[in-house]
Amino acid sequence: MNDLTLAPLTVVGAGPAGIMAAYTAAEAGVDVTVIDENPLPGGQYLRQSPPEFTIPDVVAAHSGHPEAAALYRKLEHPRIRTMHNTSVWGVFDGRMLALAERDRVYLHKANRVVIATGAYDRPLAFPGWTLPGILGAGAVMRMVKTQWVLPGKRVLLAGLGPLQLPLADLLLESGVEVVCVAEAANLFLGWRHLSGFWGHGDRIWEAYTYIKTLVQHRVPVFHNHAIVSASGKEQVETATIARLDGSGQPIAGTERQFEVDTVCLGYGFLPSIQLAMAFGCEPRFDENLSWFVPRHNDHMETTEPGIFVAGDVTDFGGAKVALAEGRVAGLAAAHQLGALDDATFNRLVAPALAELRHMNRVALALQRIYRFRRGLAFLASDDTILCRCEDVTLAKVKQALADGAIDLHQVKLGTRAGMGYCQGRCCSALIAPIVAKETKQSISTLHPFTVRPPIQPIPLQMLATGAVSMAVE
Amino acid sequence: MKTDVVIVGGGLIGCATAYYLAKKKSNVIVIEKDAGVGLQASGRNAGMVRQQARKAALPLAMASVRLWAALAQELENDLGYTRTGYLKIALDEAGVAVLENEMAWEHAHGLTEVRMLSPDECRDKIIGLTDRVVAGKFCPTDGIANPMLVTPAYARAAQRLGAEIKTRTTVTGLLRQGSAVRGVTTEQGEIEAEVVVNAAGPWACHLNESIGCATPITPGLSQLMFTERRAHNLVCPVGVLGFGGYFVPTHAGNMVLGISGVPNKYGYSTRVEYSDITAKAAQMLEILPWLSQVSVIRTMSGITEYTPDGEPYIGAVPGTRGFFTAVGFHGQGFCLGPIVGKILADLITGKESSISLATFKPDRFARVQG
Amino acid sequence: MDTQNLRIQKGITRSKPFQIQVDGQLLFAYPGETLGTVLLANGKRAFRHTMLSGGARGIYCGMGVCFECLVTVNGQANVRACVTLAQPGDRVKRQFK
Ligand SMILES: Cc1cc2nc3c(=O)[nH]c(=O)nc-3n(C[C@H](O)[C@H](O)[C@H](O)COP(=O)(O)OP(=O)(O)OC[C@H]3O[C@@H](n4cnc5c(N)ncnc54)[C@H](O)[C@@H]3O)c2cc1C
Ligand SMILES: Cc1cc2nc3c(=O)[nH]c(=O)nc-3n(C[C@H](O)[C@H](O)[C@H](O)COP(=O)(O)OP(=O)(O)OC[C@H]3O[C@@H](n4cnc5c(N)ncnc54)[C@H](O)[C@@H]3O)c2cc1C
Numbered sequence: 001m002n003d004l005t006l007a008p009l010t011v012v013g014a015g016p017a018g019i020m021a022a023y024t025a026a027e028a029g030v031d032v033t034v035i036d037e038n039p040l041p042g043g044q045y046l047r048q049s050p051p052e053f054t055i056p057d058v059v060a061a062h063s064g065h066p067e068a069a070a071l072y073r074k075l076e077h078p079r080i081r082t083m084h085n086t087s088v089w090g091v092f093d094g095r096m097l098a099l100a101e102r103d104r105v106y107l108h109k110a111n112r113v114v115i116a117t118g119a120y121d122r123p124l125a126f127p128g129w130t131l132p133g134i135l136g137a138g139a140v141m142r143m144v145k146t147q148w149v150l151p152g153k154r155v156l157l158a159g160l161g162p163l164q165l166p167l168a169d170l171l172l173e174s175g176v177e178v179v180c181v182a183e184a185a186n187l188f189l190g191w192r193h194l195s196g197f198w199g200h201g202d203r204i205w206e207a208y209t210y211i212k213t214l215v216q217h218r219v220p221v222f223h224n225h226a227i228v229s230a231s232g233k234e235q236v237e238t239a240t241i242a243r244l245d246g247s248g249q250p251i252a253g254t255e256r257q258f259e260v261d262t263v264c265l266g267y268g269f270l271p272s273i274q275l276a277m278a279f280g281c282e283p284r285f286d287e288n289l290s291w292f293v294p295r296h297n298d299h300m301e302t303t304e305p306g307i308f309v310a311g312d313v314t315d316f317g318g319a320k321v322a323l324a325e326g327r328v329a330g331l332a333a334a335h336q337l338g339a340l341d342d343a344t345f346n347r348l349v350a351p352a353l354a355e356l357r358h359m360n361r362v363a364l365a366l367q368r369i370y371r372f373r374r375g376l377a378f379l380a381s382d383d384t385i386l387c388r389c390e391d392v393t394l395a396k397v398k399q400a401l402a403d404g405a406i407d408l409h410q411v412k413l414g415t416r417a418g419m420g421y422c423q424g425r426c427c428s429a430l431i432a433p434i435v436a437k438e439t440k441q442s443i444s445t446l447h448p449f450t451v452r453p454p455i456q457p458i459p460l461q462m463l464a465t466g467a468v469s470m471a472v473e
Numbered sequence: 474m475k476t477d478v479v480i481v482g483g484g485l486i487g488c489a490t491a492y493y494l495a496k497k498k499s500n501v502i503v504i505e506k507d508a509g510v511g512l513q514a515s516g517r518n519a520g521m522v523r524q525q526a527r528k529a530a531l532p533l534a535m536a537s538v539r540l541w542a543a544l545a546q547e548l549e550n551d552l553g554y555t556r557t558g559y560l561k562i563a564l565d566e567a568g569v570a571v572l573e574n575e576m577a578w579e580h581a582h583g584l585t586e587v588r589m590l591s592p593d594e595c596r597d598k599i600i601g602l603t604d605r606v607v608a609g610k611f612c613p614t615d616g617i618a619n620p621m622l623v624t625p626a627y628a629r630a631a632q633r634l635g636a637e638i639k640t641r642t643t644v645t646g647l648l649r650q651g652s653a654v655r656g657v658t659t660e661q662g663e664i665e666a667e668v669v670v671n672a673a674g675p676w677a678c679h680l681n682e683s684i685g686c687a688t689p690i691t692p693g694l695s696q697l698m699f700t701e702r703r704a705h706n707l708v709c710p711v712g713v714l715g716f717g718g719y720f721v722p723t724h725a726g727n728m729v730l731g732i733s734g735v736p737n738k739y740g741y742s743t744r745v746e747y748s749d750i751t752a753k754a755a756q757m758l759e760i761l762p763w764l765s766q767v768s769v770i771r772t773m774s775g776i777t778e779y780t781p782d783g784e785p786y787i788g789a790v791p792g793t794r795g796f797f798t799a800v801g802f803h804g805q806g807f808c809l810g811p812i813v814g815k816i817l818a819d820l821i822t823g824k825e826s827s828i829s830l831a832t833f834k835p836d837r838f839a840r841v842q843g
Numbered sequence: 844m845d846t847q848n849l850r851i852q853k854g855i856t857r858s859k860p861f862q863i864q865v866d867g868q869l870l871f872a873y874p875g876e877t878l879g880t881v882l883l884a885n886g887k888r889a890f891r892h893t894m895l896s897g898g899a900r901g902i903y904c905g906m907g908v909c910f911e912c913l914v915t916v917n918g919q920a921n922v923r924a925c926v927t928l929a930q931p932g933d934r935v936k937r938q939f940k
Binding site: 044049052053054056120131134140144147151152174175235272389422426457 | 876
Binding site for chain 1: 508509511512516621622625628629699700701702725730744745746747748750751752754755757758764765766767768769770771772773
């Protein structure tokens with residue numbers, strides 16, 4: 001398996017952040033291995049349609065990413081080798097990466113690593129949220145943009161954040177009826193953060209064009225509203241939204257019900273921190289996100305020396321921030337590997353950091369305007385499922401707490417929440433606020449679930465191939 | 474602070490002992506270093522309540538299984554306990570002789586329900602079992618329970634009877650007066666007690682040694698792989714002679730694939746080793762080929778305790794007043810927990826043990842200078 | 844649901860379709876489509892009932908994280924429909940109780 005030996009720099013994730021980190025390091029003279037579980041590069045935002053679909057360039061450009069193709073081409077750099085269809089499923093002995101490629105597993109020693117694993121739709125638990133037809137906004141975006149299929153015909157968008165508008169726009173353009181957009185942010189309070197947009201006129205213009213489309217299609221937009229329940233037999237048939245009070249709790253009597261066949265939940269994203277945690281990187285509690293991200297310094301290095309992060313896995317700023325962070329991480333890794341001397345590194349990293357600061361101003365303003373509102377964590381009723389994998393309800397979690405559990409780990413042992421396929425990716429951020437409230441601690445003092453290999457399920461047959469490749473090495 | 478009995482260690486042994494003592498109206502404090510009870514081996518084991526293939530501890534195991542039968546009722550808590558039976562198989566003729574010897578021992582102790590199975594009978598029980606099986610031995614009264622529930626259930630039942638559980642507190646030494654132990658020191662201060670029980674599992678040795686009683690324990694790493702939940706043919710736990718691994722169904726529908734411990738290889742770490750899980754996965758497919766497309770979704774590990782003769786240390790420490798220990802349970806502490814807790818409570822309150830503990834004397838190995 | 848035109852037509856040309864079987868029913872799939880797409884395009888939202896509570900589930904995260912869209916493909920249970928490409932002749936069963 002010698003051809004699969006990892007280069008001095010391993011980048012996990014071929015989204016904007018990972019590609020830029022790899023390219024920057026390669027330009028500095030470092031050999032790089034890029035690993036991504038998808039068959040094609042691009043990550044979430046720049047995800048490509050399958051090659052079997054023919055999409056005229058005009059349309060591709062219109063759907064948002066004239067810059068995408070240029071980015072993919074960066075991976076053709078002679079110093080970069082990309083392993084597609086390969087996931088990293090564990091970290092052993094501190095620096096050994098366990099990889100799974102199609103039907104085989106391997107173990108390889110990594111040197112420097114950039115973790116650019118991105119993020120996934122943030123779950124929001126309310127009565128009825130597990131019904132088929134209720135999907136994450138990211139899921140809908142991917143479906144429409146890359147698989148060219150519509151999620152349904154009558155869609156309600158509920159969420160928190162600036163991605164709701166382009167999504168509504170996309171659905172309307174594709175001929176879907178959008179019954180309403182429920183935006184949970186209190187924009188009245190948000191205006192004070194708008195100074196962050198100085199010098200970002202393009203972002204304001206972008207927002208304006210989206211709003212124009214909504215107005216044209218007469219789509220009602222309810223600000224300071226959230227989805228509070230959904231019902232249906234085998235799939236969603238109605239969805240109810242309500243106005244929120246100052247803390248983000250729904251106000252009784254303000255409910256409005258809509259007949260729908262699809263609900264799209266866009267309550268932001270949670271970072272894919274599993275790999276960083278598996279490396280032992282210390283988490284930091286982010287107040288706006290109300291969840292944990294890997295802690296990093298100015299040069300994107302985590303608390304584990306030589307392990308860097310970039311992009312959505314640690315800072316939610318959109319694709320441009322991801323690119324800027326990827327550049328900084330790539331330079332820092334190249335510097336550590338001796339490819340850049342101190343002077344050259346300092347000369348190159350200064351403008352990259354300045355660019356990042358500029359991007360971060362608007363990112364931070366957006367994060368503050370759309371900060372996760374506390375009340376949204378308490379929409380579930382006793383029989384609402386919090387852990388989808390193990391069918392664990394709010395009542396069961398409360399029982400475990402009444403029985404003496406005082407942290408996430410003990411709730412897990414008492415209820416099985418977080419023990420299923422997804423290993424708590426979906427439920428941990430739903431359960432933590434409940435634990436914090438009932439035990440009167442701050443969420444920031446809780447620890448996310450321990451990450452244990454495999455971070456993705458591995459069939460036994462496949463695991464068994466590791467025994468063979470060990471013998472060969 | 475002052476109490477009747479201080480128990481060091483909030484594992485199954487410590488919490489069960491606390492419960493049976495509290496039932497006898499003793500004032501008990503359990504001291505646990507972790508954030509909760511049962512977070513070490515007691516909460517992360519394979520959950521087999523097995524009498525079969527026990528050596529000296531067989532009478533204890535049989536008595537414990539009698540307690541398990543009514544335990545959920547007694548503790549007012551679901552424990553996931555089911556008598557699934559347990560199948561032990563041999564893959565060669567030498568193994569058949571081992572199984573037959575075990576059965577003779579088991580029958581002699583009154584575990585008469587154990588019987589040998591032909592290869593066909595084994596494969597009727599576990600559909601899709603390897604055709605390399607030469608013989609099997611089955612005990613219908615063996616079973617499984619949910620380790621995550623049992624220790625907390627004992628702790629809560631003990632608390633209802635007035636016991637106190639102090640978590641996040643580490644015992645650092647013993648308070649002594651002449652030949653008597655009169656309490657413990659912790660990082661947060663002293664706790665005086667008439668009686669101290671050392672149930673600190675693999676971390677127990679130094680407390681025992683501090684009063685001159687060597688209870689040698691070597692830590693070993695035992696690893697578990699959890700499969701996805703799905704319909705499967707594993708109707709009862711299966712152990713394979715000389716294989717170093719076992720297969721256990723769980724209540725939730727997942728399977729536990731256990732990798733037996735190796736003493737001293739990894740010290741006190743509870744990590745999972747890539748080489749161990751991949752190698753064992755390959756070997757396990759030879760025993761149950763239908764596992765090939767079943768996914769492993771989680772792995773974890775715990776420390777098993779190795780003693781020189783493979784038996785635990787249970788009882789009063791001779792030469793010292795007011796000091797008891799129950800440690801070194803290797804792979805049997807989950808099954809034995811209830812009966813050991815009950816016997817310790819008896820001993821502490823001045824009652825004889827109904828089962829001989831001669832083999833388990835804490836000072837059976839050389840005494841050290843205290 | 845009226846499932847006509849759930850596949851977007853404007854701006855895309857697909858290659859020649861093939862057939863797969865879903866719960867015995869023959870459905871068209873286009874090269875490059877995931878099983879999740881084929882089911883959704885045919886108005887099939889519920890993919891399974893959970894083993895524990897029996898509740899209906901379908902696609903939720905759409906990127907392989909949540910394991911809600913599990914189906915049985917050619918006898919192999921618990922396959923994620925959202926990240927698995929449809930192949931000619933696939934026999935798909937939804938995991939209903
Ligand atoms: C629906 C949606 C709409 C968006 N709209 C906009 C927008 O309009 N403007 C904007 O600026 N931003 C937008 N974003 C945000 C943008 O997508 C992200 O900021 C950007 O993609 C982050 O890039 P990244 O490289 O950090 O992560 P990603 O692009 O998410 O890439 C992460 C990659 O890591 C891979 N990976 C993860 N874990 C592993 C593993 N264990 N092994 C192997 N590979 C792994 C994944 O497969 C993925 O390819 C949107 C995001 C979504 C989901
Ligand atoms: C992977 C694995 C599988 C197993 N499978 C089975 C099985 O199927 N069936 C079976 O019968 N047995 C099984 N066992 C064995 C069984 O789990 C143990 O024998 C049993 O749990 C021991 O219980 P304990 O209370 O003595 O130890 P522990 O659970 O280790 O409890 C000791 C406690 O003491 C605490 N402690 C230690 N030092 C201090 C201190 N100084 N101050 C305060 N607290 C302290 C520890 O934190 C710990 O909580 C298995 C073990 C493992 C690891």
